[in-house]
Amino acid sequence: MSDLLVAAESATRITAFLLVLIVMAIWEVAAPRRRVEIPRLIRWSNNLALVIIDAVLVRIAFPVLAVGLALIASERGWGLLNVWATPDWLALLVGLLVLDLAVYLQHVIFHAVPVLWRLHRVHHADLEFDVTTGLRFHPVEILLSMALKLAVVAALGPPAIAVLIFEVLLNASSMFNHSNIRLPDRVDAVLRLFIVTPDMHRVHHSVHPSETNSNFGFNIPWWDRLLGTYLAQPKDGHQAMTIGINRFRTLRDLRIDQLLIQPLKGAAHGYSINRARNSPDKEDQSGP
Numbered sequence: 001m002s003d004l005l006v007a008a009e010s011a012t013r014i015t016a017f018l019l020v021l022i023v024m025a026i027w028e029v030a031a032p033r034r035r036v037e038i039p040r041l042i043r044w045s046n047n048l049a050l051v052i053i054d055a056v057l058v059r060i061a062f063p064v065l066a067v068g069l070a071l072i073a074s075e076r077g078w079g080l081l082n083v084w085a086t087p088d089w090l091a092l093l094v095g096l097l098v099l100d101l102a103v104y105l106q107h108v109i110f111h112a113v114p115v116l117w118r119l120h121r122v123h124h125a126d127l128e129f130d131v132t133t134g135l136r137f138h139p140v141e142i143l144l145s146m147a148l149k150l151a152v153v154a155a156l157g158p159p160a161i162a163v164l165i166f167e168v169l170l171n172a173s174s175m176f177n178h179s180n181i182r183l184p185d186r187v188d189a190v191l192r193l194f195i196v197t198p199d200m201h202r203v204h205h206s207v208h209p210s211e212t213n214s215n216f217g218f219n220i221p222w223w224d225r226l227l228g229t230y231l232a233q234p235k236d237g238h239q240a241m242t243i244g245i246n247r248f249r250t251l252r253d254l255r256i257d258q259l260l261i262q263p264l265k266g267a268a269h270g271y272s273i274n275r276a277r278n279s280p281d282k283e284d285q286s287g288p
Helices: 002-030 040-061 066-076 088-112 114-124 139-156 160-177 185-191 198-205 222-227 256-264
Strands: none
Touching (some): 040 139, 040 256, 160 198
């Protein structure tokens, strides 16, 4: 069973990734929420190039990934859920919830710590908001995220199937909630009680730092509501709001070489979580 799960992991993740990417891309063309100002070829080619670099570096850096570590933890009795006699259904549920909470907290930390914000702002500096934005992360952030995820898996000991389900859902939900798709207001209002919708997460990509530091959830919307980071709508409206941050707003900044070196450029303070030096709605704009 373990060997079968490991063998199926890559195929399952790649199949789900391609299926969701294609579906959301078609949906964006058929029913866009916002007008597209920048040709997709320019952004998509560079954003997807970053995805490939991320995937290669993760495989090189980590001899075992989250699902494999969960199997090892189960065999060796590592983690709380393996120490305590936990029913399978409860271990599955707890594993999914704790992993999702860990991603939420990690997201908050990457906004709060300046050196981590340097990495994460590569994601926020995209000038449009669409399915590929949900895949655009600096390689160092991806490596740190994987390391943190492995630490949570080792400490918690969730079932390997829970980790696989979480990995697939996290990737799929990131593409879904970053998509430039139009949902009826009533549908969005119901859906955001259970999952993070594009309109909910788009607020997080507003140029206004007070909005950027809200709606941190990827899968489950409840953490934002429970922990006080939920914001229903952007103050400028979804059509008029400016996506991105105040810096890195040229077409040149969208190139893969610029994305890779962006963390080394300029200052990293000014957002509302870490706003000692700036007002909450003014990100630092000093220096290239």
